[in-house]
Amino acid sequence: MKVYGLIGYPLSHSFSKGFFAEKFAREGIKGCMYDSFPIPEIGELPALLTQYPDLQGLNVTIPYKQTVMSYLDELSPAAAQIGAVNCIHFKDGRKIGYNTDAIGFRRSLEPLLQSHHNKALVLGTGGAAKAVQYVLESLNIPYKLVSRQATADSISYEQLDASMIASHTLIVNTTPLGMYPNVNASPALPYEQLTDKHLLYDLIYNPAVTAFLQQGADRGATIKNGHEMLILQAEASWEIWNNE
Structure with missing residues (x-):
């Protein structure tokens, strides 16, 4: 099972979870799940990653778009210039930050x-x-x-x-x-x-x-x-x- 999700706090109004549930159903995408991960402190991110070793990607929302950057191994040129990340890709053991808001x-x-x-x-x-x-x-x-x-x-x-x-x-x-x-x-x-x-x-x-x-x-x-x-x-x- 490929796991995707959203981090932020609080996450009472998560657009993303509903969007991806509908997308997976509509497009017949199997073996994937998208969940909300409300973390009260960004310092809880490493524990979350340990708990979900199958994480493929995360979206990042308020209030962590800037503080999450210090936990990443690499930034896309746009994310580096903007100074904010709202998308993380886990690839080959590396955490890469992007900005898809732009x-x-x-x-x-x-x-x-x-x-x-x-x-x-x-x-x-x-x-x-x-x-x-x-x-x-x-x-x-x-x-x-x-x-x-x-x-x-x-x-x-x-x-x-x-x-x-x-x-x-x-x-x-x-x-x-x-x-x-x-x-x-x-x-x-x-x-x-x-x-x-x-x-x-x-x-x-x-x-x-x-x-x-x-x-x-x-x-x-x-x-x-x-x-x-x-x-x-x-x-x-x-x-x-x-x-x-």
Whole structure:
């Protein structure tokens, strides 16, 4: 039996376990199982690996995408540059880290991009934002990071004026603001400045239309949630575990 799974904590809302159960059934994949492994501390990872010697691959979610890196033998170039890992392949006794968030984000964003989507605002500065930044750099789309307080690398929400919203027509939310159950929350943007030229992308997928996306849709903007990205990053993980 080939074992795959997800580590993180807590794992009450695991998309991955249901996704892979359906995938195995739908595609007639035999001899494989995918389980959730909630570990309260990343230091429990070595014991988990000892307990499951048949592990072929793991996905990694909050809060371990960065701390897991010190337990790995090797990183893909993208994972090294992003500084976050959400996929581990166990191969020839080595633990190799990848970032399929970047793959999923790029594959779901590219079909929506138009020529005027040539500058971006990235809301949030956490691990998910790093994958988004990596993709924008690879697409040659300059961006500004936005956080609650301005830093050397980011501007604050208060600094977003009409001209900045007008010139930055791609806006990506990487924060948890608006995620279920706090569905009324949204990043503090001047939403009245949005137009039909804007593309709003939210990494959140529950609810399907966050308050952030709804305010864009109300003004004619193109909107996209994180559900397809999640599916694509899971499929990319499966590709890595079985092809690399």
